[in-house]
Amino acid sequence: MKTLADLEAIRKRTLDNLNTRKDEHSTRVVVGMATCGIAAGARPVMAAFIDEVAKRNLHQVTISQTGCIGLCRLEPIVEITKADEEKVTYCKVTPEIAREIVASHLVNGTVIQKYTIGHIENN
Amino acid sequence: MRELSLHILDIAQNSITAGASLVTIRIDEQSANDLLTIAIEDDGRGMSEELQKTVNDPFTTTRSTRKIGLGIPLMKAGALRSGGDLAIQSELGKGTKLTATYRLGNIDRPPLGNIAETILSLVAGNPHSPDFILDYRVGEASYSFDTRTIREALKGLPLNLPEVMAWFKDNLKEGIQELHGGA
Numbered sequence: 471m472k473t474l475a476d477l478e479a480i481r482k483r484t485l486d487n488l489n490t491r492k493d494e495h496s497t498r499v500v501v502g503m504a505t506c507g508i509a510a511g512a513r514p515v516m517a518a519f520i521d522e523v524a525k526r527n528l529h530q531v532t533i534s535q536t537g538c539i540g541l542c543r544l545e546p547i548v549e550i551t552k553a554d555e556e557k558v559t560y561c562k563v564t565p566e567i568a569r570e571i572v573a574s575h576l577v578n579g580t581v582i583q584k585y586t587i588g589h590i591e592n593n
Numbered sequence: 594m595r596e597l598s599l600h601i602l603d604i605a606q607n608s609i610t611a612g613a614s615l616v617t618i619r620i621d622e623q624s625a626n627d628l629l630t631i632a633i634e635d636d637g638r639g640m641s642e643e644l645q646k647t648v649n650d651p652f653t654t655t656r657s658t659r660k661i662g663l664g665i666p667l668m669k670a671g672a673l674r675s676g677g678d679l680a681i682q683s684e685l686g687k688g689t690k691l692t693a694t695y696r697l698g699n700i701d702r703p704p705l706g707n708i709a710e711t712i713l714s715l716v717a718g719n720p721h722s723p724d725f726i727l728d729y730r731v732g733e734a735s736y737s738f739d740t741r742t743i744r745e746a747l748k749g750l751p752l753n754l755p756e757v758m759a760w761f762k763d764n765l766k767e768g769i770q771e772l773h774g775g776a
Contacts, residue, residue, distance in 0.1 A: 472764040477746040480756045503718060505664040508603050509594050513707075516714045520762075524755035532753060535718030537610070 497531045497576055499523075502547040504538035510545035511564070518565035519548075522572040531576060544587065550575055559587040596706025597631060597695075600668040604633045604691055605715055607664065609723060611637025611689065615741075616715075617726040620708065622697060624732065629677075629697045629705075634690040635723070640683040648681060668693060675702035709765035716740060716761060720753035727765075729772060736768040 544561035608616045613635035621630040651666045669679040676696035683689040727738040
C-alpha cells in the first residue's frame with residue numbers, strides 16, 4: 471500500500487531535481503475538460519499524458535486543464551505551449567495519440583502535423 | 594457519458610469554476626438498501642435562487658461559447674432513469690451541494706467507472722487549488738483521500754510532480770480495489 475511515508479522519500483528525491491528544473495525551458499500541456507471534452511474522452515487522454523510524463527520523468531512539463539473553447543466537435547482538444555514557440559493545438563486526441571505527442575513533440579521537438587487543428591480542419 | 598465517474602468529473606469542474614477552495618466528493622454504495630449516493634459539495638460562490646430554478650434546464654449555462662449546458666440535466670436524467678433522483682442545495686457565498694441517488698441494482702444504472710482517473714485528472718489539472726476530498730464507502734468499508742494531508746506531507750512541493758502523480762494513481766487504485774474486497 472502506498473503510504474504518506476513514501477511521499478517524504480519522493481520529496482527528498484525531488485528537491486534536488488527541482489533545482490535543475492528552474493533552468494530548463496518549461497512546456498505546458500493543457501487539456502480541455504468541459505462537459506464536451508469529458509464526454510468526448512478527455513479524461514483518458516489526460517491520464518495518458520500524466521502517465522507518460524511520469525514514466526519519462528519529464529520535470530519541465532506541466533499538465534493542466536481548461537474549459538470549453540467553443541470547438542466541441544473537435545474535442546478532446548490539447549494545447550501544447552513550449553517556451554519561445556507558438557502554441558500547437560491538437561484535436562480529436564486519443565490516449566494513443568497523447569503518448570505519440572509526448573514522444574514526438576515534447577521529447578523530440580517534432581510537431582505531429584496530421585493531428586493538428588490546421589490539418590484536421592482543412593482535410 | 595457512459596460512467597458516473599465522468600459525471601463526477603464534470604460536476605466537480607463546476608465547483609472549480611465557482612472558485613471553491615475545497616471540493617468534497619462522497620460515494621456511498623449500500624447494497625443492503627439497494628442505494629448508491631453520490632454527493633459533490635463545494636465552498637464556492639454558490640448559486641442565486643433564480644439560477645437554481647433553471648439549473649436543470651439544458652438551455653441554462655454559464656459558459657460564454659455556447660448557449661446550452663448539458664452537465665446537470667444529463668446527470669439528472671441518468672439518476673431518474675435508475676430509480677433515483679438529483680437534488681441541488683446552494684446558497685450564495687456559501688457553496689453548493691449536489692446529491693444524486695441511484696438504485697444500485699437497477700439495470701439502467703450506469704457503472705461508476707474509473708473513479709481513480711477522475712480524481713487524478715482533477716488534481717493534475719488543478720494542482721494549486723482547490724483541495725479535494727474523496728470519501729468512498731462500500732457497505733462498512735471506507736477509503737478516503739484528502740489532498741490537504743498530501744500537501745502537508747509534501748511541504749510546499751507542487752502536487753502535480755510526475756512522481757507524486759504516480760503515487761496518487763497507485764494509492765487511489767489500491768484503496769478503491771481494497772474496498773471491493775481486493776478483487
